[in-house]
Amino acid sequence: MSPPTVRAFPSAISWTCRQCRINSVQLQARQTSLRTVVPRQNFSTTKSPQADVQIRAAPELDLKDPNAIPARIIPASPSYFTASPVFNDHVLLLQSLVKKHASLPLAPPNQTPRAVWLKLTQYRSTIGEKIAASKYSKVLDLLTRLNKIHPRVRPREVKQVLDRFRRPGSEELQTSKTGKIDEYGRSIGVGRRKEATAKVYLVEGTGEVLVNGRSIVQMFPRIHDRESALWSLKITERLNKYNVFALVSGGGVTGQAESITLALAKALLIHEPALKPALRRAGCITSDLRRVERKKPGRLKARKRPTWVKR
Amino acid sequence: MVFILGVNFPEHRFIWRSLETFFGIGPSTRQRIMARFHLHNTMKVGDLNQTQILDLTAHLDSMKLENHLRRQIQQDIQRLRDTGTYRGRRHAMNLPVRGQNTRSQIKNARKLNRAERF
């Protein structure tokens, strides 16, 4: 027999088994290493927005050429027989890109371009398939990984793919309001934790702390709570540089103390934005979004079930 | 041992506790008695001097306590029965006297509302 004559990988018809085909493609790819960027068609059945969608009949079979006679008909997309082929094509595409560009340098976290990806509902409506949220989160993981590639060396194909997944109108979302120091030298920060809300006025001063107009000792008898309330000043060693006036409401003692932490960190960032990495490392900027789970009927608490007795 | 109204009390016992052992003296009466003789709350029986003991005994003597009190309660119930009142009948039947429901929860009434008590 003649050497392997698989004419083109995407052809729907082949004489050879799958394993041999893959081998030969890899062989070809290696031989023509730089020339070929694997065409997107190879992996996906997605209808590209530019290409016209036309249903065409399969080419006529030429029975005289034995090589042209197909063993069996193979769909263009390897994920054709899965439940959600478009989605799977996306995953495969992204995975291949990640694998291909794994060796490219990453940008440091603060230089990574901010990116807002399509929401789950938006993605569902664009591809017209029902995708579970957990599956989509895998796509998001891959996208964030690709986004971490340093912008200077980022290949064009990566950029194109990322742009397709970008949420429309996300450019406006990227700018957040920055606080200002008012005419009295105060900066204001607001923090929340559990059911408590804290508003902190931070002024340059000598280290006095008032919470709801009372001394912090009266407000928080436990040393641990006092420490956590002032944690952002303590970690940045600014305790004797600022005066704190905090107003807290709602929640319990712990929630109030930790809401002050967050509010204080935010107010401190307005005075000294350079402290952000230190505060981030200390966990003072991250808002803890957990709340108490609601109680359900038929349960004793949110999850606890009444004792089950057979009879 | 200190002798008050025919009962011997150990000296280390609190006065309030000793007083409340008498039938007919509860917390409220006890507080009044102690205030009357200027006895403080943490006083023990052994701290009483002779005159205080005599005064206390005399005062307790004038009160209706123990068997006198029991007999009086007995007589009151007897009077109710004799005059044929509703309350008297309820007492005789060991049932609640003051108009409670009797469908359930009358165990205590059955036990306590006797005509012949004690």
Place this chain on the structure above:
Amino acid sequence: MSLSICADCLSRLRISHNPRSSLAIAAVSLTPVSSFHSASVMAKNNSLVKSKKGNRAPESKYRSSQSAKMKKKTRDRPKPPPIGERRAQRHRIVLSNTNALEVPSLENWSKENMTAEENTGRMLGLDGALLDKLRDCKAFKTTQNWSLFRRPATLIRSETIQLGQEIEQVNHSQGKKTVRHLVTGDKASGKSILGLQGMTMAFMNDWLVFNIPEAQEFVNNTSSYAPLKQKDDQAQSEQLYIQPHLTQALLTRALHANESLLKTLKFNHEFPKHLPLKQGTATLKDLVQLGASDHTFAWPAWQALWRELSEPGANSRPRVLIAVDSVDHWMGPSKYRSADFKIIHAHQFTLVRQFLGLLFAKAGSSPPLANGGMLLYSTTGSNTPAFPSFGLLLNQMRARAQGLDPSAPGFPLPAPFSKPDTHVLELMSGLGDVNLVELKGLSVEESKGYMEYFVRSGLLQRPLTEISLAEFRALAGGGVVGELAKLGRRVTV
């Protein structure tokens, strides 16, 4: 037509360009599983084996019930402490901690450096004779952190220096100068310590010291009381009550703390005939001893003693310091009841009335002490009773300290339609000479000196920097002493 086998697979004989290894999945690297508790596990196994061997019951020929062989477990209960031991433990004053390091540079507090300004923010030690006196007059309390350090020592703060200067002024003044102080402040801000420091300085200057360590004892119905017989001209006024055992306790404290001084004092006036004392040879010590030994003589002995101290006579009298702690318990109704079951007000007790009368003396009345002295009363921050009239009294004192005139519109007055305590309102006429000392947190230098002492005693095992000091001060609510001590002795991992 389709072939059932692959055409390529048939031509396997050719040289393979793509070895199959490229397709092979990377072998999962097997991480060595380490058992972290191998030693203990092995030990446990060993012990199990041993115990099985050791405990195996001797094999018997017949089956017997298992329970008969099982002995009842006897539980070892710890012996309960003897009667009175728990209370003694609670009240025990420990003045030294042998585990703490000795601070070699610790100076003693004495009469010479009593008011030295440069001592502000330093710890000064208390030495032997003074300690005994302070112990005898029950100046130490369990809440004052004496058990932390090797030797009893106290922090000299600016208020202490000020107090010492006033004591010196009283010493130098020929007139009958009496300084009146009411010390307030937050919880653990050093109020009772300031009282102790006042007593220490009074002992240094050979003053006579009367101390009431716990004012609550006078009102919580735990001590004997009796109505005071009234003379005919007083019949209209309200009934007063004496407290013999508390008077006895007061005299006992005064006797032991001031014994050497009282020995030297002769009588100026005649004492009541029924007191078993020798006229002429008796000293004030005999009088106090009489009251301290028998509670039936306590009240007349106190009256006679007070007459000697307050009315001038032939023999000169020493200066007197009266210290009362947690005075706010005296500002409302007590737990006592009168014979007709009415609530007795705290001011109906003779000693309470007398001591409060000294502090809130009406303007124009004669000075209470024959030779001057000091009144040092302090409130409590931890066990504060809710007496709004006393709060109003304090607010009025604050307003006066700020220079507000009592007739000014902003001056605090009882709320309309409220029922203020008339007894407490009567005190308001005597606010004029009372100085309100409001204790706040320590200053930076003082707290630095205090925390350094913790470092040198080995309690605080990290160096004290400006940053850490600022942290301590902020966490202690601006340098509140008791909170600083809590932070200083806290074990940080």
